Amino acid sequence: MKNDRKSPEFASHEYVRPNLNWECGHTCEGCPCRIGPSPKGECRATFECSPKLVTKPGETKGHYSCTRPKSGGGKCENGPLPDGSCCNAIPKCRPRRTLRSMRKLAVVFTCIATVLLLLIGVSRSMRDDFVNPGPISSVHASEHFVNVHKKMSGDASTCAACHDGAKDGAASWYTKALGAFKEGLAPADLIKRGPIESSAMDKSCLACHQGMEFHQPNMPANFACQECHKEHGTSGFMPPADSAYCISCHGDTDLMAKSRDLGAKISPHSFPNFTGGSDGKVAARVRPEGGYTEVINAFHTDHPEFRQIKDSLAGKIQDTNTLKFNHAVHMGKGTMPRELNCADCHEQDGRGEYQQPITYEKHCTECHTLQFDETTPGLTLPHGDPYYVRAFLRSLNIQYEEFGRDMEGITGREELIAYIKGKRESIEGQYETGEDLEHMVFFSDKGTNFADGQRAAFTGCAVCHEVKPAESINATPKIEKVAVPVRWMTLGKFDHSLHEKGLTCLDCHDVMKSELTSDLNLPSIKSCIDCHSPQGGIDHSCTSCHTYHNSNPFTPLGETPAEPAKADK
Amino acid sequence: MVGGLFAAYVFFAPFYPRHAYLSGWVFLAVMLFLTFFNFRKKIPFLRMGSVGFWLQVHIYVGMISGALFFVHISFSWPHGLLNQIIAVIFAIVFVSGVIGLWISRSFPKRLTVAGFETPFERMPHVRTALRKEAEALVLAGVDNQTSPVIAEFFTDKIGLFFAKPHNLVAHLLRSQNPQASHRSQFAEIRRYAKRTELDMLGKLEDLVEQKHLLDYQYALQFTLRAWLFVHIPLSYSLLILSVAHIIVVYSFSGSAP
Numbered sequence: 001m002k003n004d005r006k007s008p009e010f011a012s013h014e015y016v017r018p019n020l021n022w023e024c025g026h027t028c029e030g031c032p033c034r035i036g037p038s039p040k041g042e043c044r045a046t047f048e049c050s051p052k053l054v055t056k057p058g059e060t061k062g063h064y065s066c067t068r069p070k071s072g073g074g075k076c077e078n079g080p081l082p083d084g085s086c087c088n089a090i091p092k093c094r095p096r097r098t099l100r101s102m103r104k105l106a107v108v109f110t111c112i113a114t115v116l117l118l119l120i121g122v123s124r125s126m127r128d129d130f131v132n133p134g135p136i137s138s139v140h141a142s143e144h145f146v147n148v149h150k151k152m153s154g155d156a157s158t159c160a161a162c163h164d165g166a167k168d169g170a171a172s173w174y175t176k177a178l179g180a181f182k183e184g185l186a187p188a189d190l191i192k193r194g195p196i197e198s199s200a201m202d203k204s205c206l207a208c209h210q211g212m213e214f215h216q217p218n219m220p221a222n223f224a225c226q227e228c229h230k231e232h233g234t235s236g237f238m239p240p241a242d243s244a245y246c247i248s249c250h251g252d253t254d255l256m257a258k259s260r261d262l263g264a265k266i267s268p269h270s271f272p273n274f275t276g277g278s279d280g281k282v283a284a285r286v287r288p289e290g291g292y293t294e295v296i297n298a299f300h301t302d303h304p305e306f307r308q309i310k311d312s313l314a315g316k317i318q319d320t321n322t323l324k325f326n327h328a329v330h331m332g333k334g335t336m337p338r339e340l341n342c343a344d345c346h347e348q349d350g351r352g353e354y355q356q357p358i359t360y361e362k363h364c365t366e367c368h369t370l371q372f373d374e375t376t377p378g379l380t381l382p383h384g385d386p387y388y389v390r391a392f393l394r395s396l397n398i399q400y401e402e403f404g405r406d407m408e409g410i411t412g413r414e415e416l417i418a419y420i421k422g423k424r425e426s427i428e429g430q431y432e433t434g435e436d437l438e439h440m441v442f443f444s445d446k447g448t449n450f451a452d453g454q455r456a457a458f459t460g461c462a463v464c465h466e467v468k469p470a471e472s473i474n475a476t477p478k479i480e481k482v483a484v485p486v487r488w489m490t491l492g493k494f495d496h497s498l499h500e501k502g503l504t505c506l507d508c509h510d511v512m513k514s515e516l517t518s519d520l521n522l523p524s525i526k527s528c529i530d531c532h533s534p535q536g537g538i539d540h541s542c543t544s545c546h547t548y549h550n551s552n553p554f555t556p557l558g559e560t561p562a563e564p565a566k567a568d569k
Numbered sequence: 570m571v572g573g574l575f576a577a578y579v580f581f582a583p584f585y586p587r588h589a590y591l592s593g594w595v596f597l598a599v600m601l602f603l604t605f606f607n608f609r610k611k612i613p614f615l616r617m618g619s620v621g622f623w624l625q626v627h628i629y630v631g632m633i634s635g636a637l638f639f640v641h642i643s644f645s646w647p648h649g650l651l652n653q654i655i656a657v658i659f660a661i662v663f664v665s666g667v668i669g670l671w672i673s674r675s676f677p678k679r680l681t682v683a684g685f686e687t688p689f690e691r692m693p694h695v696r697t698a699l700r701k702e703a704e705a706l707v708l709a710g711v712d713n714q715t716s717p718v719i720a721e722f723f724t725d726k727i728g729l730f731f732a733k734p735h736n737l738v739a740h741l742l743r744s745q746n747p748q749a750s751h752r753s754q755f756a757e758i759r760r761y762a763k764r765t766e767l768d769m770l771g772k773l774e775d776l777v778e779q780k781h782l783l784d785y786q787y788a789l790q791f792t793l794r795a796w797l798f799v800h801i802p803l804s805y806s807l808l809i810l811s812v813a814h815i816i817v818v819y820s821f822s823g824s825a826p
Contacts, residue, residue, distance in 0.1 A: 114805075130651055
């Protein structure tokens with residue numbers, strides 16, 4: 001409810017202008033002098049009036065008259081003194097600043113304090129801490145890095161390891177800033193789309209790290225290291241590059257088209273080779289036509305199907321391993337001496353990422369014993385080289401002798417001769433000739449009936465391998481080399497151990513119906529997207545599978561690669 | 570607005586990697602505009618619109634500066650001493666601006682409703698007039714037969730109350746405690762007053778009531794001016810630090826030659 005008490009009345013001519021810097025010291029007492037302080041804040045109080053000499057007609061001397069205005073109380077009772085001075089001296093005061101003036105003063109003091117703060121901040125002892133925009137990653141903050149930097153540059157400031165601005169001190173910042181403004185950070189540059197192109201600071205990175213040609217050579221431009229590697233964010237590991245940075249190129253139709261055109265002009269040999277060597281452990285990856293320039297905006301929306309899957313469906317790629325392997329049989333119930341599971345053959349490597357290679361000795365020998373003589377269960381053929389197999393078969397007397405002595409414990413000469421003789425007669429009873437035995441060992445398959453009606457009592461090499469007849473009389477049959485790739489998808493990394501939680505192998509690898517070795521049995525991208533998507537809730541960033549760099553770009557600091565020893569001349 | 574900017578930031582930032590520089594420059598331009606808003610008063614002859622219009626623009630642009638600040642710091646609190654100092658000062662300037670806006674919108678109404686409106690510069694005069702009137706009232710009523718209790722009550726409790734502004738915080742908080750305290754003191758002293766003195770006590774209480782109203786006016790009007798002591802000096806400090814920030818950022822950027 002409004003209070004109806006009226007405002008106090010005051011004479012309008014006594015209004016104090018608030019824009020003055022000084023006011024009379026008596027203002028707070030409610031009785032400021034009429035003159036007021038000077039603009040510099042000095043008290044100008046003297047007397048209440050300047051008496052005026054009045055000479056009436058006929059008078060010679062005249063008399064002084066008070067000139068105090070009505071606003072000051074009018075003429076005083078006592079009047080001026082005989083000497084013409086006012087009898088009412090105004091008491092002196094100490095003028096004080098108005099609020100407005102005090103605010104101005106506060107602005108000036110604050111500005112001075114700010115400049116002082118800046119000067120202290122950029123002084124040599126505090127500079128690095130003051131301007132540092134955040135903690136640097138553990139690697140660049142390590143003592144080793146500091147020592148190496150000191151050794152390389154002689155500068156104690158680790159900021160100078162990356163920033164030229166830190167090398168020359170604060171005095172040079174203005175010119176450097178002006179240079180940056182003109183060169184790469186002019187207003188027109190700030191609205192450029194796409195990643196930051198290679199910059200002067202990259203040179204600092206390259207002092208320790210390898211060159212920048214570590215992505216595809218058909219990139220429209222080399223991009224600055226800082227585009228992906230964001231320093232001053234955390235004191236731990238540098239955070240992985242955000243997918244958005246990958247998509248800023250790979251999601252850009254124009255850039256991808258430009259990249260595709262560039263790639264067409266570049267020699268195919270310029271592109272990184274991921275054939276993985278000649279041992280066949282890593283499936284060869286042939287660069288797709290047009291390169292990796294399909295427009296991708298997100299893994300779960302438009303990432304293309306894995307090339308291996310796409311190419312296998314199109315018949316362009318299949319497992320060329322010569323080993324005959326039927327997953328359906330091996331995983332089937334009742335078809336094996338004992339029930340097998342995936343881990344019986346597929347063992348993870350030490351890091352749990354990939355599967356170790358499958359070897360006959362470790363994974364096949366339990367069932368595929370290579371026994372050829374029904375009467376001698378422990379005597380098995382050697383595995384690995386057909387030459388040794390043939391040599392084994394052609395030296396059966398010796399093999400029986402060694403087996404009898406070592407395995408049967410027959411030590412007497414006569415008994416040993418009798419043992420060998422018995423075994424010889426037995427095997428000769430099973431096969432008509434040594435050539436027949438050799439032939440069956442190499443070529444017999446399950447249920448193979450040879451032309452002469454003979455049938456092997458065992459399963460030979462041909463059960464699992466592609467065996468070709470000998471090309472000359474003394475040559476051995478040729479067995480195609482087995483090559484089981486340990487990795488098919490070489491463009492992305494994968495960690496099997498991380499996927500064991502809540503998933504079985506069969507959830508991704510549908511092998512229960514796979515009867516052919518040529519089946520890739522790799523999961524489609526759809527099964528990945530089930531989890532690696534916003535709906536699935538699992539990380540679906542580009543870097544969770546891919547790396548930007550073709551190889552490890554890090555060269556250990558302070559260490560030079562060993563050079564091959566030179567022969568003395 | 571901040572939500573919309575955040576969505577736009579998330580969507581567009583990866584495509585414009587120098588967005589921090591861009592938002593920084595825009596932010597500086599906005600700060601310059603806001604800081605030198607007062608300069609309009611220095612050039613009234615240019616007729617660039619009313620003060621009210623420019624104040625409204627200042628408020629809107631100030632609000633936008635808050636959103637721009639979030640964009641510039643990428644929606645995360647900055648690290649580093651210099652950056653944090655700048656961020657803290659901006660936060661103080663922004664919050665003081667918001668408080669100032671609230672004060673300048675709400676206090677004038679309170680001042681009008683409270684009554685006894687007095688220009689700030691005239692308050693010492695009014696206060697002195699009230700003091701003199703109170704003193705004259707008490708002196709006129711005091712004679713040899715007057716109870717000494719009333720004289721002591723004035724010199725001990727009331728006299729100093731007229732000397733300067735009192736109970737500023739209580740008035741800002743709209744507390745009636747100071748008035749209630751004085752009323753109870755007057756009720757107490759009336760018990761010792763003669764019938765002839767009651768009239769004088771009534772007038773004195775009215776003067777005390779007027780002084781309370783004057784203090785209320787003073788408290789609110791002083792606050793209306795005092796918040797600028799935070800807002801304006803720190804705005805200039807922010808500008809200086811921002812220029813230093815730009816120089817540091819540009820000289821330490823990868824593009825520095």
